[in-house]
Amino acid sequence: MKLAELIRGRQKKVVRIRANSNIVDAANMMTSNKIGALLVEDDADGIVGILSERDIVGGMGPHGADLHDVMVSELMTRNVIRCSPADSVNEAMAMMTDRRIRHLPVFDGDELVGFISIGDLVKCRIMEVQGEAEALRQYIMS
Numbered sequence: 001m002k003l004a005e006l007i008r009g010r011q012k013k014v015v016r017i018r019a020n021s022n023i024v025d026a027a028n029m030m031t032s033n034k035i036g037a038l039l040v041e042d043d044a045d046g047i048v049g050i051l052s053e054r055d056i057v058g059g060m061g062p063h064g065a066d067l068h069d070v071m072v073s074e075l076m077t078r079n080v081i082r083c084s085p086a087d088s089v090n091e092a093m094a095m096m097t098d099r100r101i102r103h104l105p106v107f108d109g110d111e112l113v114g115f116i117s118i119g120d121l122v123k124c125r126i127m128e129v130q131g132e133a134e135a136l137r138q139y140i141m142s
Contacts, residue, residue: 003092003106004085006124007114014105014115016041019048023059023067023075026051037103039115040076047112049076050103082107085114093121
């Protein structure tokens with residue numbers, strides 16, 4: 001399955017945060033939206049990074065537990081790995097595994113069209129495997 005099929009029909013709005021916001025606001029956004037990562041944008045609405053739960057936990061080492069004064073830009077991952085709607089679910093899973101990441105923005109050229117997680121991909125693969133197993137059962141029974 002291609003990522004275009006996976007993101008089709010999903011809510012278009014991807015939750016974002018400004019790079020100059022503080023980590024507490026970011027954590028609150030993640031909690032209220034029940035998500036594990038935010039895309040980080042600059043003042044011109046350009047994507048400049050990703051902030052994940054892992055980034056926040058990693059920031060607690062050098063900064064301590066009080067992250068009220070820490071900016072998103074200090075903890076975010078700057079090297080944004082992107083994928084395309086033409087990529088397959090398996091390709092995206094391999095990309096995440098190889099780079100040890102759990103979230104990928106999906107870009108069609110320069111346009112952000114989605115944001116996927118490893119959970120989205122695993123769910124998709126489970127459904128595919130269940131469908132294949134059912135098809136094999138039907139074939140054997142016929």
